[in-house]
Amino acid sequence: MRALNMHIRAVLLTESDMNEIHFSLNGAMRQVSSLGPVVTLLDHLRLAERLTATKEGCAEGDCGACTVAIGQLDEDGQIAFRAVNSCLMLTHELDGKLVVTTEALAKAPSLHQVQELMVERHASQCGFCTPGFVMSLFAYEQSPATRPALHEMLAGNLCRCTGYRPIIDAAHDIAARPQSLLPAHWAASVAALPDACINAAAPADLDELDRALHNTPSAKLLAGGTDLGVAIAKYGADPGPLISLRNLAALREVKLSEDALMIGAAASYSTLLPFLERLFPAFAAMVRRIGSLQIRNVASMGGNLCNASPIGDSAPCLIALDAILTLRSIHGVREVQAGDFFAGYRKTILREGEYLWRIRIPLLAPAQSFHTYKLAKRYEQDISTVSAAFRLTRDNDRLIDVRAAFGGMAATPVRARAIEAALVGGRHEPAALLSAIDEDFTPLSDFRGSADYRRQASCGILQKLLAQQEQSLSVEDVWQL
């Protein structure tokens, strides 16, 4: 992403605006100007600070060698940590936060328990991945209440040498230990940071955001920055002016009402997961296979939708669940069905100056169930070849309504009406399912799978769905081996 760092200027800022961003790096305050070039945290660490423990393996979120822990003070003054990829994180986004790198963990002469266990378990060979694993494990160790499964926690860190077993062994050891105490000055250093930098490039309420977007219609919103980061890093795209959503608590709210779950567009997947887990376990299972923990800790569902990728994994779920999207601009608010949000390959219906505010997912009725499938070549950290979501409504044992949506089968994630009809109409034999698939889709061939595989696999998904219905198995999970 650094190729175009020089281009990435904030929007419409003047010298008189509040422009200084402050964060704590390993307990010491750092100040950067939001008028200067935007740099990634990884570059800041390695180039400006010369803190070289944090490694660069890919610079696009795939390897985890750059993992650091980001801390925020919660209401009790405790630091809540999450692991992130520093290669995709812009330093501006750190305003008011604590960054912890591998260098800060050990208190000489003793190692931090995470480091000690990594050594004991012989969990490094070449060691290039090691600092990243150490930070993933540290963030895990520090959040006993919200620990994900071990394989999920480690999915964002690649190791080419060890075969992972010793690292997983170290992780098991850590899971069994109490969390370690943090140096007292870390929390103090965060508490002592000046107020957040709020300006047109980082507004703090929705009206300000409306105005900022109205004044700079070419501006892009920066939510988690995972899609934007890769677009810049990989394709050398110049995103132009950016408006950060980091100060907009209103866009990150997740609320449960009587009949729906309301999700702020910028809420991270990790914030969302506990709600999905409870209300739509199959949706949660799908989300847990989006990217890696480092990605989900910052990436948002709003970003996923607005990026309008044909293989975005949340869209099929939202379409099948009849979700309503609320779009907002200075001119007002409108609501659309999730299925109507995509205008074409990588295009949405968002108008100039308009943005996605929130997502409303109606809760399931007692007669309804929800199922998801993600097929990818690699178990984790992989883009879907085909993804699918189904909401089934039953009258006793009879299917009376099906909402089906697929990703990876067309230029956008779409509803599959012929398939829905076939399922409701009881036309369940493979030939009938295939002909419904052919009516709905003409998939493409690419290196993730041939068109024929996509057809066959979609048919496989339908058969699996039906078989699981018959056996009345609980199919709340994304299919996994």
Added chain:
Amino acid sequence: MNIMNTAHVRHGSNIGQNLTRREGALKVTGAARYAADHHPAGMLYAVLAVSAVARGRVTALDVAAAKAHPGVVDVMTPQNAPKLAHHPDEKTNPFAFRLDILQDAQVRYANQPIAVVIGESLEAATEGAVLLAPAYQAEDVVVRFEDGEHFVPAAVGVGAPAEEGHGDVEAGLRNAAQRVDVTYDTPAHYHNALEPHAIVAEWQGERLIIDTPSQGMAIAQGRLAGLFGIAPEDIYIRSPYLGGGFGGKGLIAGPQVLGIMAAKLVGKPVKLVMRREQLYGPIGHRGVTRQHMRLGADTEGGLTAIDHHILTATSRFDDFFEPSAGVTHTLYATPALLTRYEGMRFDTGTPLFVRAPGEASGSVALEGAIDELAEACGMDPLAFRLKNYAETEPLTGKPFTSKALRACYAQGAARFGWAKRPLAARMMTDAQGLLTGWGVGTATFPAHMFQASARAEIRSDGSGVVEIGAHDMGQGAWTALAQIAADGLSLDMDKLTFRIGTSDLPDAGIAGGSAHTATAGSAIHNATGAAIAALADIAMRDETSPLFGAGNAGVVSRDGHLYRRDDESRGESYATILSRAGLDSVEGRGEGAADQAVTENYAGHAHGAVFAEVKVDPELGQVRVTRLVGAFAAGRVINPRMVESQYLGGMIWGVSFALHEEAIMDRRTGRPVNGNLADYHVPVNADIPSVEAILIDEQDSLINALGIKGVGEIGITGTAGAIVNAIWHATGIRVRSMPVTLDKLLF
């Protein structure tokens, strides 16, 4: 992950011990400094501009625009690149592969460097590289076997014959009761070590100082000395830690040379770090193969012939042919054997060594075909392998220096529970309806020895020093070689100063071919032996020493002391001997190399057996390896943890070979379609099943004085085949094109 029945032969007090890695603390704290972590004063940043086309010429570069960008110091192109002492296409030795270092405007593969921008900051240099906006005259490319001429190469690998064998293969096939005639495809693989290639280069007059990851510092010195017209001694390389090598850092690559040239051009230290996507071109890869296997067996299941025909691609401008036939030369006894190659030229970078070069790709084809023949004969695949067990090396008829493969089969099978395997395919389904299958593959890798020297010193304070320019790319040289050194000097590890990883130390040879511990270890063994002998000599000639005149009886060393062999009550410490002699230290030097008499008369190989369980979803084609058990015999184990770690890591490469890895080239443009870690898949932790490596005891008194064979590469061989065979056993489908992705398992 247990270490079962460890070949826990304790040599001195250190060898055989399960020490954890000595530099472990440096790695977990980030204190271990890799090449890109260096930052000498006044350093500038160099960024590669690489070609977007795979064949043709660069017709324009906007150097002025790049230079005008604030912070850009200079732009290196063929016009102003420092003159070299010889042309980078000159083949000065078999390891001098042609490099693309701005000798002209020609483009020979995608991602070939076409310019280097040097800037005060990484941002400036990167932006400068974008501003170059190159224009090309592109030519048609060939990146598929279908699209070009085949020919018989003069040699394959490094100087191996393109055709070998014995007996009448056609007759063997004709007379066979059962035959298989199948073709296995293996794709190109890129090393993808987590650490991208990086170099920090500084010229001090005619002297060159570089930090760069290297698996072969002395070879790099030689190559660089030739290119820059300076003496090898004037090149100082520091490479204490490599962020993974896998063969990709065995020879200095073009981009590293460009970093040095850039430093020369601007007269300042320069850092050049390759970006991940730039690695898919100029640093070598595992060549693509198409292997036609024809095998025959008699009514008893005894092989009558093996014909292994390999079609493989090199680059358009240099020769390296993936030597896949090696496994066929060594694994199964057959009265008729023929291995032969054809080559093709692709518009890619030149393929080179990637972990288990030749053995990995050949093993999948051979193990797959052997399994198919076992099926044809109605035999259990393990019984079939035992039936065709080679007592002598099939190609040469030489006896093996040692071969504990039977024990590997037996212990691996017992641990895995192989005896319960149904013979036919598609017989096992688990509780969730997943098809389950079991497969076996034989692992093998040659026990190479290269050339190394070492220096050992015993000091008057009773401590020791051992120096060797060895390389630790993660395999554990810092630890395992130090164990050999400490034992060689009969000292505890904490009394030993052990130095490796810089080019001013004695040449340790290349860390490749799984030969480093054997070769460097032998050099250390001999150097420490020489130092002890020198010390003993001083003592035995000193009338005041209790060892005076020990002469023919000799002395033994233990724990920092020398004792008379025939009377161990008579001895004294190293410190005493040296201080009485008024010496600060004594020194010994030693070499490590293969014993010619042994290599002429024996075949040296490590062996193993890998058992795999897979589960396949019948509706979706998703495959998962759920269990892997490997049993390996590779001579003496210096450090069981390190060895186990190599086996596990190798087996995971086998999983990756079978299910994940594949470089896909666009056939119209010749560009990699998936040149990044999102799309070029290596396994994530959840792809890795329960894996176990069993270390089988094997004593080898012939291979070298320490009895060490290599362990770094063997784990891949056998594993990929075992998985493919297990997939057949689960599904009844033979997938013969790697990797086995879900779309190849449509039912």
